[in-house]
Amino acid sequence: MSLPALDREMTMTIQSSREFAALARTAKVGIDGHRVGPSSVNAVIHYDVGACIFGQGDRAGIIFTVTSGVVRLSHLLTDGRRQVLAFCMPGEVFGFAPDGIHECFAEAIEDCSVVTHGQQEIFAANNLNAALASLFAAQSHMLVLGRQCAAERLASFLLDMAKRQRGRRYVELSMSRADIADYLGLTVETVSRGLGKLQK
DSSP states (O other): OEEEOOOGGGOOOOTTGGGTTTOOOOOOBOTTSOBOOGGGTTOEEEEOTTOEEEOTTOBOOOEEEEEESOEEEEEEOTTSOEEEEEEEOTTOEEOOOTTSBOOSEEEESSSEEEEEEOHHHHTSHHHHHHHHHHHHHHHHHHHHHHHOOHHHHHHHHHHHHHHHTTTOSEEEOOSOHHHHHHHHTOOHHHHHHHHHHHHO
16 A cells, blocks of 8 residues: 655654553564574574564564564554554564563565564664664553544554655555554444545
8 A cells, every 4th residue: 555655744753652661572474483592692584475574472682683674563462452563664663572472473475574683783873773762662652642632643653654655656555455454443334434534
Protein backbone atom coordinates (compact mmCIF):
# COMPACT_ATOMS: atom_id res chain seq x y z
CA MET A 1 0.00 0.00 0.00
CA SER A 2 1.38 3.45 -0.78
CA LEU A 3 0.09 6.89 0.07
CA PRO A 4 1.31 10.33 -1.04
CA ALA A 5 4.13 11.55 1.15
CA LEU A 6 2.96 13.90 3.89
CA ASP A 7 4.33 17.30 4.77
CA ARG A 8 7.41 16.73 6.88
CA GLU A 9 6.94 19.95 8.77
CA MET A 10 3.84 18.48 10.39
CA THR A 11 5.68 15.44 11.68
CA MET A 12 4.55 14.34 15.12
CA THR A 13 7.12 11.68 15.66
CA ILE A 14 6.22 8.33 17.05
CA GLN A 15 9.41 6.86 15.65
CA SER A 16 10.04 3.24 16.20
CA SER A 17 8.04 3.84 19.22
CA ARG A 18 7.69 1.63 22.11
CA GLU A 19 9.51 -0.73 20.07
CA PHE A 20 12.84 -0.01 21.52
CA ALA A 21 11.74 0.74 25.01
CA ALA A 22 10.40 -2.70 25.72
CA LEU A 23 12.15 -3.71 22.78
CA ALA A 24 13.75 -6.28 20.93
CA ARG A 25 15.36 -8.95 22.81
CA THR A 26 18.05 -10.76 20.94
CA ALA A 27 18.40 -14.35 20.37
CA LYS A 28 17.44 -14.98 16.92
CA VAL A 29 15.79 -17.91 15.35
CA GLY A 30 16.11 -17.97 11.58
CA ILE A 31 13.83 -19.12 8.82
CA ASP A 32 14.52 -22.80 9.37
CA GLY A 33 14.94 -22.56 13.13
CA HIS A 34 18.67 -21.89 12.85
CA ARG A 35 19.84 -20.12 15.96
CA VAL A 36 22.47 -17.45 15.56
CA GLY A 37 24.95 -17.16 18.42
CA PRO A 38 27.89 -14.90 19.28
CA SER A 39 29.97 -16.46 16.48
CA SER A 40 27.71 -14.71 13.96
CA VAL A 41 28.52 -11.23 15.24
CA ASN A 42 28.51 -8.65 12.46
CA ALA A 43 27.14 -11.20 10.04
CA VAL A 44 24.52 -10.06 7.53
CA ILE A 45 21.52 -12.38 7.77
CA HIS A 46 18.65 -12.48 5.30
CA TYR A 47 15.05 -13.39 6.23
CA ASP A 48 12.14 -14.19 3.98
CA VAL A 49 8.78 -12.50 4.56
CA GLY A 50 7.07 -14.06 7.59
CA ALA A 51 10.30 -15.42 9.11
CA CYS A 52 10.81 -15.22 12.87
CA ILE A 53 14.06 -13.51 13.88
CA PHE A 54 13.54 -14.24 17.57
CA GLY A 55 10.64 -15.24 19.74
CA GLN A 56 9.09 -13.96 22.93
CA GLY A 57 10.87 -15.71 25.81
CA ASP A 58 14.03 -16.50 23.82
CA ARG A 59 17.37 -15.81 25.44
CA ALA A 60 18.97 -12.57 24.25
CA GLY A 61 22.60 -11.77 23.63
CA ILE A 62 22.98 -9.82 20.41
CA ILE A 63 21.34 -6.77 18.88
CA PHE A 64 20.38 -6.13 15.27
CA THR A 65 20.49 -3.31 12.75
CA VAL A 66 18.03 -3.48 9.86
CA THR A 67 19.78 -3.00 6.53
CA SER A 68 16.81 -3.66 4.24
CA GLY A 69 13.13 -4.47 4.61
CA VAL A 70 10.92 -4.00 7.67
CA VAL A 71 10.81 -5.94 10.96
CA ARG A 72 7.73 -6.06 13.20
CA LEU A 73 8.10 -6.25 16.99
CA SER A 74 5.05 -7.59 18.80
CA HIS A 75 4.06 -8.90 22.21
CA LEU A 76 1.58 -11.72 22.71
CA LEU A 77 -0.66 -11.26 25.76
CA THR A 78 -1.73 -14.19 27.93
CA ASP A 79 -5.28 -14.03 26.53
CA GLY A 80 -3.99 -14.42 22.97
CA ARG A 81 -4.27 -10.78 21.93
CA ARG A 82 -1.33 -9.18 20.15
CA GLN A 83 0.17 -5.73 20.65
CA VAL A 84 2.46 -4.51 17.89
CA LEU A 85 5.22 -2.53 19.59
CA ALA A 86 7.11 -1.18 16.60
CA PHE A 87 8.10 -1.41 12.98
CA CYS A 88 11.88 -1.34 12.50
CA MET A 89 13.10 0.11 9.24
CA PRO A 90 16.53 0.31 7.55
CA GLY A 91 19.13 1.91 9.80
CA GLU A 92 17.17 1.20 13.00
CA VAL A 93 18.44 -0.97 15.83
CA PHE A 94 16.49 -3.54 17.86
CA GLY A 95 17.20 -6.41 20.22
CA PHE A 96 18.04 -4.67 23.51
CA ALA A 97 17.17 -6.93 26.46
CA PRO A 98 18.41 -5.71 29.84
CA ASP A 99 17.05 -8.80 31.57
CA GLY A 100 18.55 -11.14 28.99
CA ILE A 101 15.20 -12.48 27.76
CA HIS A 102 13.17 -11.31 24.77
CA GLU A 103 9.79 -9.92 25.76
CA CYS A 104 8.52 -9.74 22.20
CA PHE A 105 8.64 -11.40 18.80
CA ALA A 106 10.68 -9.98 15.93
CA GLU A 107 9.36 -11.00 12.51
CA ALA A 108 10.10 -9.98 8.94
CA ILE A 109 7.02 -8.45 7.31
CA GLU A 110 8.84 -8.35 3.99
CA ASP A 111 12.11 -9.84 2.77
CA CYS A 112 14.75 -8.21 4.92
CA SER A 113 18.39 -8.26 6.00
CA VAL A 114 19.90 -7.47 9.39
CA VAL A 115 23.43 -7.08 10.74
CA THR A 116 24.15 -8.66 14.12
CA HIS A 117 26.17 -7.03 16.91
CA GLY A 118 27.65 -8.84 19.92
CA GLN A 119 27.36 -7.95 23.59
CA GLN A 120 30.60 -6.00 23.53
CA GLU A 121 29.01 -3.63 21.01
CA ILE A 122 25.76 -3.08 22.89
CA PHE A 123 27.27 -0.24 24.90
CA ALA A 124 28.89 1.46 21.92
CA ALA A 125 27.89 5.12 21.66
CA ASN A 126 25.77 4.70 18.54
CA ASN A 127 23.81 1.81 20.06
CA LEU A 128 23.25 3.67 23.32
CA ASN A 129 21.99 6.62 21.30
CA ALA A 130 19.63 4.28 19.45
CA ALA A 131 18.32 2.93 22.76
CA LEU A 132 17.79 6.45 24.09
CA ALA A 133 16.01 7.56 20.92
CA SER A 134 13.72 4.56 21.14
CA LEU A 135 12.87 5.39 24.74
CA PHE A 136 11.67 8.85 23.71
CA ALA A 137 9.84 7.26 20.78
CA ALA A 138 8.09 4.92 23.19
CA GLN A 139 6.94 7.89 25.26
CA SER A 140 5.54 9.53 22.13
CA HIS A 141 3.71 6.35 21.22
CA MET A 142 2.16 6.15 24.69
CA LEU A 143 0.86 9.69 24.21
CA VAL A 144 -0.64 8.74 20.84
CA LEU A 145 -2.40 5.70 22.32
CA GLY A 146 -3.59 7.45 25.44
CA ARG A 147 -4.64 10.88 24.26
CA GLN A 148 -5.54 10.78 20.56
CA CYS A 149 -8.68 9.76 18.73
CA ALA A 150 -8.62 7.20 15.91
CA ALA A 151 -8.16 9.76 13.11
CA GLU A 152 -5.32 11.46 15.00
CA ARG A 153 -3.59 8.13 15.62
CA LEU A 154 -3.72 7.25 11.93
CA ALA A 155 -2.47 10.69 10.92
CA SER A 156 0.39 10.50 13.44
CA PHE A 157 1.33 7.04 12.15
CA LEU A 158 1.40 8.20 8.52
CA LEU A 159 3.43 11.29 9.40
CA ASP A 160 5.91 9.10 11.26
CA MET A 161 6.22 6.75 8.28
CA ALA A 162 6.74 9.76 5.99
CA LYS A 163 9.49 11.10 8.22
CA ARG A 164 11.28 7.76 8.35
CA GLN A 165 11.08 7.35 4.57
CA ARG A 166 12.19 10.87 3.74
CA GLY A 167 13.08 11.53 0.16
CA ARG A 168 10.34 9.31 -1.25
CA ARG A 169 7.40 10.68 -3.15
CA TYR A 170 5.10 8.06 -1.63
CA VAL A 171 4.88 6.50 1.80
CA GLU A 172 5.34 2.75 1.47
CA LEU A 173 3.37 0.73 4.01
CA SER A 174 4.68 -2.83 4.11
CA MET A 175 2.54 -3.70 7.11
CA SER A 176 -1.03 -4.97 6.86
CA ARG A 177 -4.08 -3.12 8.14
CA ALA A 178 -4.19 -5.67 10.98
CA ASP A 179 -0.61 -4.76 11.92
CA ILE A 180 -1.47 -1.06 11.90
CA ALA A 181 -4.58 -1.73 13.99
CA ASP A 182 -2.61 -3.70 16.60
CA TYR A 183 0.03 -0.97 16.66
CA LEU A 184 -2.45 1.88 17.16
CA GLY A 185 -4.91 0.06 19.43
CA LEU A 186 -7.72 0.21 16.85
CA THR A 187 -9.85 -2.32 15.00
CA VAL A 188 -9.05 -3.32 11.41
CA GLU A 189 -12.39 -1.81 10.33
CA THR A 190 -11.52 1.53 11.93
CA VAL A 191 -8.13 1.57 10.20
CA SER A 192 -9.71 0.76 6.82
CA ARG A 193 -12.38 3.46 7.20
CA GLY A 194 -9.83 6.00 8.42
CA LEU A 195 -7.42 5.37 5.54
CA GLY A 196 -10.31 5.63 3.11
CA LYS A 197 -11.33 9.01 4.52
CA LEU A 198 -7.77 10.29 4.42
CA GLN A 199 -7.38 9.19 0.81
CA LYS A 200 -10.55 11.08 -0.13
